[in-house]
């Protein structure tokens with residue numbers, strides 16, 4: 503028997519990292535004439551370019567969370583995904599698959615993917631049903647690798663709005679491959695794509711440098727400068743290695759990076775437990791995980807105390 507009775511919701515107003523205001527609903531339950539807040543639900547939206555290591559990151563986090571006793575669920579948003587180390591609890595392929603769209607509508611892979619996600623938005627009640635009203639929920643969402651989904655189509659934004667309506671606190675986790683970042687031009691390109699996702703989604707956001715285990719020690723040292731770099735210094739270095747006609751562009755990018763104050767990256771070595779713990783604690787901090795503990799449904803023996 504369910505002991506809690508849902509009573510109402512109150513609206514909480516918070517500021518995002520961009521200084522924008524977000525508003526979410528917190529449920530209030532009644533138990534023996536006492537009103538109790540129910541803890542928010544949490545979600546990591548794992549994004550990044552194709553092949554950046556999103557699915558591997560999701561599997562690594564699932565294993566890590568199991569080891570530390572945290573219950574998390576995988577959700578797959580990639581209609582073209584083939585297989586997963588962990589079975590997704592929610593899977594867009596149960597609604598629509600890229601293969602069917604390409605076969606039946608003669609779409610190419612990229613157009614087909616956009617079609618699938620727009621189909622999801624047009625059937626958002628399917629997603630809402632799948633997400634349900636579970637308490638104490640923590641989801642890790644594996645997203646497709648097409649960055650246009652986060653940058654110029656409002657698809658991911660609408661999915662985030664749906665999650666926020668259902669009381670999820672979302673952290674965007676944007677993966678970039680560490681090998682590419684040591685090249686300044688690629689660093690700027692990576693920062694721009696991550697900034698674009700952050701600005702369009704307006705959710706707490708962290709950048710992760712993936713595949714650190716593949717870097718040679720000498721490159722790792724070099725990369726440290728990029729974790730929290732001085733953009734002006736980077737501009738000087740980039741200018742030194744680029745044609746002068748790009749200098750104004752470099753200046754503009756550096757200005758943008760400074761304005762949004764988001765140049766920091768967290769390195770992730772999936773073979774190192776401390777590295778995984780560090781990434782998770784940054785995310786916990788961003789979504790204030792565990793800040794408000796949910797009242798657990800009392801066991802029979804505890805219940806006698808409640809009744810006095």
Ligand SMILES: Nc1nc2c(ncn2[C@@H]2O[C@H](COP(=O)(O)OP(=O)(O)OP(=O)(O)O)[C@@H](O)[C@H]2O)c(=O)[nH]1
Pocket residue numbers: 550551552553554555556557558559580645646647648712713714715716771772
């Ligand atoms: N050594 C190493 N390989 C990795 C790591 N992360 C991913 N890979 C490899 O990189 C390739 C791509 O990884 P995925 O996790 O499938 O990347 P993805 O971002 O999910 O790719 P898409 O879904 O196609 O966009 C695979 O061959 C992985 O085994 C990592 O941290 N270390």
Ligand SMILES: [Mg+2]
Pocket residue numbers: 556557558580644645
């Ligand atoms: Mg993947």
